[in-house]
Amino acid sequence: QKEVEQDPGPLSVPEGAIVSLNCTYSNSAFQYFMWYRQYSRKGPELLMYTYSSGNKEDGRFTAQVDKSSKYISLFIRDSQPSDSATYLCAMSEGSGYALNFGKGTSLLVTP
Amino acid sequence: GAVVSQHPSWVICKSGTSVKIECRSLDFQATTMFWYRQFPKQSLMLMATSNEGSKATYEQGVEKDKFLINHASLTLSTLTVTSAHPEDSSFYICSARSVPGQGHNTEAFFGQGTRLTVV
DSSP states (O other), X not given: OOSEEOOOOOEEEETTOOEEEEEEEOOTTOOEEEEEEEXXXXXXXXXXXXXXXXEEEETTEEXXXXXXXXXXXXXXXXXXXXXXXXXXXXXXXXXXXXXXXXOOEEEEEEO | OOOEEEEOSEEEEOTTXXXXXXXXXXXXXXXXXXXEEEOXXXXXXXXXXXXXXXXXXXOTTOOXXXXXXXXXXXXXXXXXXXXXXXXXXXXXXXXXXXXXXXXXXXXXXEOOOEXXXXX
């Protein structure tokens, strides 16, 4: 079993919809949780970074971490066609540790 | 956010030749840099962890003599693919973590990636 599981999709939603992206993990030592957005043939771009359980909001994005369930989510409100990309969850045991990535979920927001 | 510059963004080389990829942290010092490889529609797979001034730590299955990593300064790490073969064709991405206390969290920032094609 991979340490980080993420449904690859693809996920297609109409413009303006709320998007929910999720990852589960098995390593209880993970402390840092990140969401990255990756456009085709580009490096990942950091969207959200959380350390503890709970919610963190930044504009249209909300990251949610539930350590007891080993489950993290990213919500995108009022989705836009420009949000179409692959979203990768990543997590690590601490600073200086490499990130463990999910496979990425491909999102398509249609006008 | 912090900026990590990776160069070149794409390269085509002949089988048997070597290719060097550079990763620079432009506005922060990076004690640790990571090198990843990503195949189409796959996640990023960690190849090696590079700490400034010491030897890189390679993941299982990654040949250290084939993928040479040098982290000579706090702002530069290089990956050299030696004697490249078509199966080495992939998307290579570096990331860098800042030294604590520089105003950035310890999240990793990624370069733009390098598309390597070996013909």
